[in-house]
Amino acid sequence: MNSSKRIPIFYACDDNFVKYTIVSMTSMMKNANRAYQYVIHILNTDISEQMKEMVLALADDDFTVQFDDVGDYLYSIRDKLPIR
Secondary structure (H helix, E strand, O other), X not given: XXXXXXEEEEEEEXXXXXXXXXXXHHHHHHHOOOOOEEEEEEEEEOXXXXXXXXXXXXXXXXXXXXXXXXXXXXXXXXXXXXXX
């Protein structure tokens, strides 16, 4: 497919928040323009395989899902992150 017709979408979550990501994705998918292809990236730390399977079950011909584990990266910059 033409890359100009591809729209990247990013979420960031862990296992505690992925259920809300699923709700958002479901709404987006129901209302999306099917003339485009959507590539959903989920930046994550510690998402269980069960929850990943639930998210991947939403994928179809117009929506692909990719999990990007950012745990190692966050650990590498931990001294630069503010503490709350």
